[in-house]
Amino acid sequence: MNHKTQVAALAALAALAVVSAAGTASAAAPADDVATAPVAPAKAAQPVDQAPAQPAGGDFNSNLHAAWEAGNQSAGIATGPGVLAGSALGAAIGCPLGAITGGTLMAIPTAGTLSIPAAVAGCLVGTAAVGGLGAVLGGAAAGVPAGLYAGVTTFNALQARSAAGGGAPATAPAHG
Numbered sequence: 228m229n230h231k232t233q234v235a236a237l238a239a240l241a242a243l244a245v246v247s248a249a250g251t252a253s254a255a256a257p258a259d260d261v262a263t264a265p266v267a268p269a270k271a272a273q274p275v276d277q278a279p280a281q282p283a284g285g286d287f288n289s290n291l292h293a294a295w296e297a298g299n300q301s302a303g304i305a306t307g308p309g310v311l312a313g314s315a316l317g318a319a320i321g322c323p324l325g326a327i328t329g330g331t332l333m334a335i336p337t338a339g340t341l342s343i344p345a346a347v348a349g350c351l352v353g354t355a356a357v358g359g360l361g362a363v364l365g366g367a368a369a370g371v372p373a374g375l376y377a378g379v380t381t382f383n384a385l386q387a388r389s390a391a392g393g394g395a396p397a398t399a400p401a402h403g
Contacts, residue, residue: 290385298378306370313365318358325353 329349334342 286389287386290382290389293385294378294382297381298374301377302370302374305373306366309369310362310366313361313363313368314358315361316365317361318354320361321353321355321357322350323353324357325349325351328353 326346326349329352330342330346333345337345
C-alpha cells in the first residue's frame with residue numbers, strides 16, 4: 228500500500244468507528260424501555276477519609292495519556308508528507324494564477340512593457356500565497372485522520388487490557 232492509500236484507509240476506519248459508536252450508543256436503550264425500566268437504589272456515600280475505589284477498567288487517565296501520545300506521534304509523522312504534497316499542489320496552482328493576474332493587470336497601464344516582470348512577480352506572490360495555504364490544508368488532511376486512528380486504537384486496546392485484568396496500564400506502543 229502506498230502512503231495515500233494508507234491515509235485514505237485510516238480516515239475511512241476512523242469515520243466508521245465514530246459512526247458505529249454513535250449507532251451502538253443510540254441502539255443501546257430504546258426510548259420506550261427507559262420509561263418502564265426500574266430505578267436502581269442509590270448507593271451510600273463513602274466516608275471522606277477513604278479514597279474512592281479504583282474503577283474496574285483500570286486507570287482511565289493513564290490510558291488516555293498513552294493514547295494521546297500515540298496519536299501525536301502518528302499525526303506528526305503523517306503531517307510531513309501532507310505538507311509537502313499540499314505545498315507542491317498549491318505552488319503549481321498559485322504560480323499560473325498569479326502570473327495571469329499580475330501580467331494582465333499591468334498590460335494596459337504600461338502598454339505591455341511591464342507585463343513580463345509583472346507576470347514573474349505575480350507568479351512568486353501566487354506561489355507563496357496558495358502554496359502556504361496548500362501546506363496547511365495538506366498537513367491537516369494527512370495528519371488528523373492518522374492521529375485520530377492511532378489514538379482511538381491505542382486507547383481501546385489499553386482499556387480492553389485493563390478491563391481484562393491485564394495489570395497496570397502500559398505506555399503507548401511504539402510505532403515504527
